[in-house]
Amino acid sequence: MKSLTEHLWFEVPDRRGYINITGTIEGLVRKSGVKEGLCLVNAMHITAAVFINDNEGGLLHDYEVWLEKLAPHEPTTQYHHNQTGEDNADAHLKRQIMGREVVVAITNGKLDFGPWWQTTQTSARQDYWGVGLRRGITLVASMTQ
Amino acid sequence: MKSLTEHLWFEVPDRRGYINITGTIEGLVRKSGVKEGLCLVNAMHITAAVFINDNEGGLLHDYEVWLEKLAPHEPTTQYHHNQTGEDNADAHLKRQIMGREVVVAITNGKLDFGPWWQTTQTSARQDYWGVGLRRGITLVASMTQ
Amino acid sequence: MKSLTEHLWFEVPDRRGYINITGTIEGLVRKSGVKEGLCLVNAMHITAAVFINDNEGGLLHDYEVWLEKLAPHEPTTQYHHNQTGEDNADAHLKRQIMGREVVVAITNGKLDFGPWWQTTQTSARQDYWGVGLRRGITLVASMTQ
Numbered sequence: 001m002k003s004l005t006e007h008l009w010f011e012v013p014d015r016r017g018y019i020n021i022t023g024t025i026e027g028l029v030r031k032s033g034v035k036e037g038l039c040l041v042n043a044m045h046i047t048a049a050v051f052i053n054d055n056e057g058g059l060l061h062d063y064e065v066w067l068e069k070l071a072p073h074e075p076t077t078q079y080h081h082n083q084t085g086e087d088n089a090d091a092h093l094k095r096q097i098m099g100r101e102v103v104v105a106i107t108n109g110k111l112d113f114g115p116w117w118q119t120t121q122t123s124a125r126q127d128y129w130g131v132g133l134r135r136g137i138t139l140v141a142s143m144t145q
Numbered sequence: 146m147k148s149l150t151e152h153l154w155f156e157v158p159d160r161r162g163y164i165n166i167t168g169t170i171e172g173l174v175r176k177s178g179v180k181e182g183l184c185l186v187n188a189m190h191i192t193a194a195v196f197i198n199d200n201e202g203g204l205l206h207d208y209e210v211w212l213e214k215l216a217p218h219e220p221t222t223q224y225h226h227n228q229t230g231e232d233n234a235d236a237h238l239k240r241q242i243m244g245r246e247v248v249v250a251i252t253n254g255k256l257d258f259g260p261w262w263q264t265t266q267t268s269a270r271q272d273y274w275g276v277g278l279r280r281g282i283t284l285v286a287s288m289t290q
Numbered sequence: 291m292k293s294l295t296e297h298l299w300f301e302v303p304d305r306r307g308y309i310n311i312t313g314t315i316e317g318l319v320r321k322s323g324v325k326e327g328l329c330l331v332n333a334m335h336i337t338a339a340v341f342i343n344d345n346e347g348g349l350l351h352d353y354e355v356w357l358e359k360l361a362p363h364e365p366t367t368q369y370h371h372n373q374t375g376e377d378n379a380d381a382h383l384k385r386q387i388m389g390r391e392v393v394v395a396i397t398n399g400k401l402d403f404g405p406w407w408q409t410t411q412t413s414a415r416q417d418y419w420g421v422g423l424r425r426g427i428t429l430v431a432s433m434t435q
Contacts, residue, residue, distance in 0.1 A: 001146070001290060001291070003181040005252045036293040037434055038330060040183060040248050044258060046198045052390055053336045053382055058370030062379050066361065071211065080203030089207050092198055096242055097386055100197055103248055103330050103393055105432035107295045112430055113334060140257055142250035144182055144290070145291060145434070146291070146435060148326040150397045185328060185393050189403060191343045216356065225348030234352050237343055241387055245342055248393055285402055287395035289327055289435070 004032035005142040007044070012132040018060050019130045021050075021139070026111060028141050035109045037145035041128060042101035044138040047091035049098035049131045063131075067094045091134065098131050106143060149177035150287040152189070157277040163205050164275045166195075166284070171256060173286050180254045182290035186273060187246035189283040192236035194243035194276045208276075212239045236279065243276050251288060294322035295432040297334070302422040308350050309420045311340075311429070316401060318431050325399045327435035331418060332391035334428040337381035339388035339421045353421075357384045388421050396433065 006028055010019050025041060043050050053059070071093035076082045079089030105112040130137055151173055155164050170186060188195050198204070216238035221227045224234030250257040275282055296318055300309050315331060333340050343349070361383035366372045369379030395402040420427055 001181070003290075005181070005250050005257055036291070036295070038183065038328065038432070040250055042249070051386065053385070054371070056371060056374060058373055059379060059382055061370045062383065066383050070215065070360065080206045081199070081201060083203055084201060089204060092204055093207065093211050095198070096196065096244070099244070099386070099389075101248055103391055104332070105295050105330055105430055107432070112295055112432065140250055142183070142252070142257065145293075146326070148435075150326070150395050150402060183328065185395055187394070215360065225351045226344070226346060228348055229346060234349060237349055238352065238356050240343070241341065241389070244389070246393055285395055287328070287397070287402065 001145060002032060002034050002037075003142070003144045004028060004034070005140065008139040008141055010130060010132070010137045010139070012137065015134070016064065017132045019132070019137070020055055021128045021130050025128055025141055029106055029109070029111055029143055032143040034106050034143045034145040037106045037143060039104045039106050039111060040101060040140070040142045042140050043095070043130065044140055045134060047088055047095055047134050048137045049095045049100060050102050050139060051099045051129055051131065052102050053129060055129070063098075067097060070094070070097060088134070102128060106145070146290060147177060147179050147182075148287070148289045149173060149179070150285065153284040153286055155275060155277070155282045155284070157282065160279070161209065162277045164277070164282070165200055166273045166275050170273055170286055174251055174254070174256055174288055177288040179251050179288045179290040182251045182288060184249045184251050184256060185246060185285070185287045187285050188240075188275065189285055190279060192233055192240055192279050193282045194240045194245060195247055195284060196244045196274055196276065197247050198274060200274070208243075212242060215239075215242060233279070247273060251290070291435060292322060292324050292327075293432070293434045294318060294324070295430065298429040298431055300420060300422070300427045300429070302427065306354065307422045309422070309427070310345055311418045311420050315418055315431055319396055319399070319401055319433055322433040324396050324433045324435040327396045327433060329394045329396050329401060330391060330430070330432045332430050333385075333420065334430055337378055337385055338427045339385045339390060340392050340429060341389045341419055341421065342392050343419060345419070357387060360384070360387060392418060396435070
């Protein structure tokens with residue numbers, strides 16, 4: 001049995017930000033030595049998310065607009081959670097939409113994104129994204145075989 | 146290879162309810178003997194959810210309001226699914242928002258929630274939550290190494 | 291350690307479609323020889339989803355109406371992503387609601403859906419569903435022990 005778990009720390013410049021972590025995770029898969037297994041990446045913070053979608057600036061903008069429509073930040077008084085002195089209730093809701101974690105198969109020592117990925121090598125367009133609904137994010141990345 | 150899978154049964158007092166299952170899952174991880182691996186917890190019922198978020202009463206209230214806004218129960222006749230004699234179509238939709246499952250890394254025999262969790266010990270604020278969109282819930286908890 | 295990963299290709303007749311893949315996945319679990327472990331099924335395409343919910347036509351209709359309400363296709367010009375020449379920004383959003391992946395425990399060589407599933411055998415009502423927000427879908431199915 002091989003396994004490797006690491007905690008990763010990222011900072012985003014603003015209240016929200018998107019970080020492409022594909023390269024980082026690929027490096028950890030190599031380091032782990034896992035050939036056939038599973039790779040879990042999850043946000044530790046409950047106002048951060050990890051998801052796989054398109055590395056395209058227009059879409060990231062669309063996510064921002066959409067998330068704000070589904071779970072508006074303002075007025076902050078609409079949320080009971082904010083009576084605790086925080087103002088981030090909306091971030092807890094947005095994270096349910098974007099997702100806490102992704103699990104990816106490891107095949108022959110590499111993240112398995114399927115044949116289309118491998119043949120067209122458009123890796124820039126299908127990536128892990130960590131979305132920070134806060135300024136700092138810790139991710140847990142774990143590979144097991 | 147070590148593994149343990151158990152089925153857990155919970156009852157909620159009303160049509161919807163939130164249950165903190167962190168302690169139960171921690172006990173199963175110990176029982177499994179898994180040192181490095183993955184822990185899957187999923188709802189068996191398709192109108193129940195498992196998620197990790199904040200153990201804070203105001204936020205749970207906010208989830209209730211939010212879920213009802215995104216997928217209202219009334220009028221029940223708006224959903225074709227309810228023509229089957231059920232009235233829970235909204236619960237099937239709400240579960241898509243809250244999520245069917247969580248996967249957590251097991252590191253050194255414990256659920257790995259990251260360094261922040263470990264140092265501040267605010268375990269009460271980041272928990273598994275099973276949300277019942279029905280009165281009884283079965284969860285599947287599985288640990289593998 | 292046993293493992294099996296396969297890439298599965300499906301075509302849907304229209305822009306969106308729902309495919310019941312339970313039988314296919316059950317066959318792969320048998321083929322893998324995994325007795326105790328995890329089964330991951332994820333969509334490769336970033337505008338496709340995999341989820342487990344109810345195999346009931348009315349509900350699938352309700353999902354269509356609901357997803358269109360939460361993330362409307364029209365007007366396509368409302369999304370910056372569509373300035374790339376695509377018109378599928380809404381599908382990227384819808385997929386966040388429906389989910390990229392499911393992970394299911396394998397117990398005693400079978401997908402573990404819990405005791406209720408096993409005793410009432412209503413397998414037709416709780417299924418993997420691949421939802422295509424495009425005409426062709428590749429899924430990654432991976433079993434590990």
